[in-house]
Amino acid sequence: MAVFDPVKVAFFVEVLVSGLLSGILYALVALGFVLIFKASGVFNFAQGAMVLVAGLALVRTLNWLEAHLPFWLALLLALSFAGALMTGIAWAVERFVLRKLVNQTALALFMATIGITFVLEGLGQQIFGAQVYKLDIGLPRDNIFALESLFDGGILLNTLDLWSALLAAAIVGALAFFFQWTRTGRALRAVADDHSAAQSVGIPLTRVWFIVWVVAGLVAIAAAAVWGSKVGVQFSLVYVALKALPVIIVGGLTSVPGAILGGLLIGAGEKLAEVYLGPSLGGGIEHWFAYVVALVVLLVRPQGLFGDRIIERI
Amino acid sequence: MQRLEQGEGESGRLSPILTVNNIEVVYDHVALVLKGVSLTVPERGVVALLGANGAGKTTALRAISNLLKGERGEVTKGSITFAGERVDRLTPNNLVRRGCIQVLEGRRCFGHLTIEENLLTGAYTRPDGAAAIRRDLDHIYETFPRLRQRRTSLAGYVSGGEQQMCAIGRALMSKPRMILLDEPSMGLAPQVVEEIFAIVRELNLREGVSFLLAEQNTRMALKYATYGYILETGRVVMDGPAEAMRENDDVKEFYIGRADAQGANFRNVKTYRRRKRWLS
Known part of the structure; x- marks a missing residue:
């Protein structure tokens, strides 16, 4: 009469945890979208390309430096190089694209980011090469068994996923602090609320846009580092960004915690659906499940779970 | 343009903190919205910029604070001097650093x-x-x-x-030396408007902040300002000390409204308005 078969529960927990861990990785990419949208109202289609470029820069310089320097120094230098590159991209985007398009419609800006996508994808692969590169940033990647006291035999976990989750949590914490408590963070939120009012109190829009693109670039490096470690640095990283779209629709386009929770929901949801609903639907639903969830959210709650409601006094 | 004189000219007596000299503003490269506007705000002064909807009050303020670019507008002629320095090419950020800040219409x-x-x-x-x-x-x-x-x-x-x-x-x-205040009375109850204007006066007297005040509420603005300009379709059609303006018949007729017999008949007012315009 056992309602909970311990083996089944252990299996459920295992699927759930692995789903949550991969969800955090989606969230990392989604964060980049949210940051830029929040501060400039631009839906940045180029976020995926930024992840790709960041990953390529990181892996190529790391592989080259590793041969000559101790690993930790090589890693540090490679990360700095990637950071500098993303900063340069942010500067160029602000200077040559956004500044020319001030006060154009959201659609025009969105199209401009599609253009940026093509430039970044092309240039990135031209400069750094277009093969699949194996990235090892020194994170452990063995499988371990956790919760052995609770379940017979424990549940199987990948330590790489665990470390990635910790990294993502640290980044989110840092961003939340930055937005809530620093002068620049407050200025970013002010710009997100009302461009011209922010300008009227002397907040320079061009600098704010530069800053968010830099931050989004740094988040892209983090995403590239963990995704690259998992699946290798390759062109298909661009499609990881596609997975981030349902995440931000579920979580809300303007919310940092929303991006995280959306990522967790989508990650866990698609793994659980694959395992428990998949067989009756013919399998392979992992690939489209997230989009269906996003569609339902759009119908029921278009601003997402944590998106800003539009405040309007009458 | 009509200048009302009464006693010593308020704007001539004190050294100006803001001088706008004959500026033209064009939107989208075609629409000429300000057609040569000049005005002066004395140090520690409260100056009202009056006029109906669309007269160009907001545009004038935005031209001074350099916020026009966001609206696709451009100052094509004339000069703006703040505290002895040409400011018409500065970014809003740099202008705020120099002590001139705008409060936008509609609070924002x-x-x-x-x-x-x-x-x-x-x-x-x-x-x-x-x-x-x-x-x-x-x-x-x-x-x-x-x-x-x-x-x-x-x-x-x-x-x-x-x-x-x-x-x-x-x-x-x-920490501004001057505030450009756009339509502070908009959408507020009369009592609250009175409260806001009282605070403006207090800030002016106590902290020495100068104000350039764009208002449609002429009666209220002339009560608290020391000097006034009236804009009509992009031109200054009249200026003078506030007390002289309050007493001026045309100002009363067009902007304040009168309670005597002449204006009581609505039809008279309409025909009178149609016949007499300030436009040059």
Whole structure:
């Protein structure tokens, strides 16, 4: 009469945890979208390309430096190089694209980011090469068994996923602090609320846009580092960004915690659906499940779970 | 243009903090909105810029504060001098640093920030430290006690009057020498309007902040300002000391309204208006 078969529960927990861990990785990419949208109202289609470029820069310089320097120094230098590159991209985007398009419609800006996508994808692969590169940033990647006291035999976990989750949590914490408590963070939120009012109190829009693109670039490096470690640095990283779209629709386009929770929901949801609903639907639903969830959210709650409601006094 | 003189010219006596000299503003490269506007604000003065909807008041203020670019407008002629320095090529950021800040029409508080965070954004350009900013924040709470009560509320949810106070307080946080105040009475109850204007006067007298005040509420503006300009379709059609304007028949007729027998008949007013225009 056992309602909970311990083996089944252990299996459920295992699927759930692995789903949550991969969800955090989606969230990392989604964060980049949210940051830029929040501060400039631009839906940045180029976020995926930024992840790709960041990953390529990181892996190529790391592989080259590793041969000559101790690993930790090589890693540090490679990360700095990637950071500098993303900063340069942010500067160029602000200077040559956004500044020319001030006060154009959201659609025009969105199209401009599609253009940026093509430039970044092309240039990135031209400069750094277009093969699949194996990235090892020194994170452990063995499988371990956790919760052995609770379940017979424990549940199987990948330590790489665990470390990635910790990294993502640290980044989110840092961003939340930055937005809530620093002068620049407050200025970013002010710009997100009302461009011209922010300008009227002397907040320079061009600098704010530069800053968010830099931050989004740094988040892209983090995403590239963990995704690259998992699946290798390759062109298909661009499609990881596609997975981030349902995440931000579920979580809300303007919310940092929303991006995280959306990522967790989508990650866990698609793994659980694959395992428990998949067989009756013919399998392979992992690939489209997230989009269906996003569609339902759009119908029921278009601003997402944590998106800003539009405040309007009458 | 008609200049009302009475006693000594208010604007000539004190040294000007702001001089706008014959500016033209073009929107989208075609629409000429200001056709040669000149005005002067004396140091520590309160000057009213009056006129109907679409006369160009907001455009004039935005031209001074360099916020036109965002609206695809451009100053094509003339010059603007603030505190002895040409400012017409500065960014808004640099102008705020020099002490000239605009409070936009319709308050424009940051709705998703708390009142206190709104006020703190006003201090963005200040180079002095957190302690000085903290002190000024307290000072603003003393000027606007209602803001202190509301300091943790989101600005989007407080009343219109409180939002206007928040917008003025936010501008004050930049330690301005001059505030360009656009339509502070818009959408507010008469009592609240009176309160806001009283605060403007107090700030002017106590802290020496100069004001250029764009208003449709002519009666109220002329009560608190020392000098006034009237704009009509992009031109200054009349200027003079506030008390002379209040007594002027044309101003009464067009902008304040009169209670005597002549204006009582609505039809008379209509024909009179049609016949007599200030346009040159």
